[in-house]
Amino acid sequence: MRSRKLLMSPVRTALILYLAIYSLPARSSTSQETNSTQNQNKEEQNKAADSGKPGSSDQAKKADLKSAPTDEGQLATINDAKIPSYSKVYVAPIAGGFENYIIAGLRNKKVSLTVVTDRSKADYEISGVSDSEKAGWAKMLFIGSQNSNEQASIKISDLKTGAVIFGYSVHKTNSLRGRQSAGEACAKHIKQIVIE
């Protein structure tokens, strides 16, 4: 009886350790899948927005959408769309107050856009989703990291035409500065389409 107990305890410990290690990559792969699904959705939205133009075929729509992987995420622009500098931009509320991080990122990255709090005064609108995953005990124990995983996806739409002109999604594993990093990544890539 005692020998069975002695045998069971290391087996139980090994099982717990296996489950803890297994859960980490499984979780990260799920987040990547979500990210790619969001990209697909964004592309679909972009195509839908573009379909309003007369005489545009499906092949032309595919050519319009330019998607490029960046260091942290996926960037998509339509027709090499550009935003004139100091255009008025409204950042729609995003769950968890992520819109504040985007605004702070725009300022920090010196993006020449004017952010307004009134949607009716804006030319463009930034909207999106964000998700933050705090480090669990297993991550702290096995990886020794307490940094969170961040993911966000934003799109910019022209309020006059209603067309989505820009899309970007970011995924940061072990984000050193949490949502601040994700917000700044979004701002950095918005800067690429603003005419200086």
Next chain:
Amino acid sequence: MSYKRNVVSILVLLVVAAVSTSLAGEKNAPPSQKIPKGAKVFVAPIEGGYDTYLKDAIAKKKVPVEIVANRDQADYEITGTSESQKASTAKKVILGNWHSREEASITLSNIKSAEVVWAYSVHQEASTHGKKSSAESCAKHLKEAIENQ
């Protein structure tokens, strides 16, 4: 007679062109992002009572603004979000860290023009004084923004 009509129509066209050009220029003009010293600022409620910490920090850091309790009396408004995460048992045992994780982001906007004039975000992985530290960081940078413009 027709000559006069032509001259008048050309003048009208020139005026319309001048007005439209000036309007187009105004539209994309860089905003005057100056926060005057002594400006009346209203701090909107932020989740977890962070606005209280922010008001205290603004007073402590001697930020040259006047905090008002009523939004109607204010020229500027501070809005934002904050998140505080207490140190978990794992963090205490494995990393030997008792300090909380603080995240906050605030924006200062002009109430009349609805333009955001200043924004700042802070992230502290192990904040010694919790929300107080992050609020004081926001206040410190707001002070710098007002004084260094």
